[in-house]
Amino acid sequence: DQQVKQNSPSLSVQEGRISILNCDYTNSMFDYFLWYKKYPAEGPTFLISISSIKDKNEDGRFTVFLNKSAKHLSLHIVPSQPGDSAVYFCAANPLPRSDKVIFGPGTSLSVIP
Amino acid sequence: NAGVTQTPKFRILKIGQSMTLQCTQDMNHNYMYWYRQDPGMGLKLIYYSVGAGITDKGEVPNGYNVSRSTTEDFPLRLELAAPSQTSVYFCASSYSLQGQPQHFGDGTRLSIL
Numbered sequence: 001d002q003q004v005k006q007n008s009p010s011l012s013v014q015e016g017r018i019s020i021l022n023c024d025y026t027n028s029m030f031d032y033f034l035w036y037k038k039y040p041a042e043g044p045t046f047l048i049s050i051s052s053i054k055d056k057n058e059d060g061r062f063t064v065f066l067n068k069s070a071k072h073l074s075l076h077i078v079p080s081q082p083g084d085s086a087v088y089f090c091a092a093n094p095l096p097r098s099d100k101v102i103f104g105p106g107t108s109l110s111v112i113p
Numbered sequence: 114n115a116g117v118t119q120t121p122k123f124r125i126l127k128i129g130q131s132m133t134l135q136c137t138q139d140m141n142h143n144y145m146y147w148y149r150q151d152p153g154m155g156l157k158l159i160y161y162s163v164g165a166g167i168t169d170k171g172e173v174p175n176g177y178n179v180s181r182s183t184t185e186d187f188p189l190r191l192e193l194a195a196p197s198q199t200s201v202y203f204c205a206s207s208y209s210l211q212g213q214p215q216h217f218g219d220g221t222r223l224s225i226l
C-alpha cells in the first residue's frame with residue numbers, strides 16, 4: 001500500500017517553461033514533506049521541504065505547494081533548465097519527530113533544450 | 114568534504130554468498146539509514162540507527178543485518194544472498210530533527226546471480 005504516490009513516471013518539458021511534478025499521499029498524519037533530486041549513478045540530494053503548517057515554500061526556481069485537504073503537493077520549477085533533468089522523489093515524515101521517511105516512486109523529468 | 118561514502122560501487126554475488134556493504138559519514142550525524150531501490154520503485158527503508166550501539170528495523174529488514182559501533186560507520190550485512198536482493202542500496206545520514214533532510218551516498222549496485 002503506497003502511502004506516497006507519484007502517478008506520473010515521467011514528464012517532458014521544454015527549456016524555459018514550467019515543470020510541475022505532483023505527489024499525493026494517503027496519511028493525514030504526515031507532518032513534513034521533502035523533495036529529492038537524483039541523477040543517474042548518484043544518490044538523491046535534498047531539494048526543498050515544506051511543513052504541514054504551511055501551504056507554500058519557495059527557494060529560487062523551486063516552489064513547493066501543499067494542499068492538505070486534497071492530500072496533494074506539487075513541485076514547480078520555473079524556468080526549467082536542461083540540468084534539471086533527473087528523477088524527483090517526493091518524501092514524507094509520517095509522524096511528528098519520526099525517524100522514518102516514506103518515499104514515493106519518483107518522476108523522471110526531461111527538460112528539452 | 115566527503116559526506117556519505119559507500120563501498121563498493123558495484124558487486125556481483127552468487128546465491129548463498131555473503132558480503133558487507135560499507136557506509137561511513139564524516140558529518141557527525143547521529144542518524145543513519147540503509148535503503149534499497151528497486152526499478153520503478155521508491156526507496157524502501159531496510160534498517161536505521163539513531164546512534165552508536167542502537168539499531169532498528171525498517172520496512173524490509175529480512176535477509177539483512179546491521180551494526181553501529183561508531184558514529185561514523187554503519188555497515189549492512191547480507192548473510193545468504195538471494196536473487197530478490199538484487200537492487201541498488203543507498204546509505205544516508207541526518208541530524209534527524211523533524212524535517213531535516215538526509216544526505217545520501219552514491220549507492221552500491223548489487224546483483225545476485
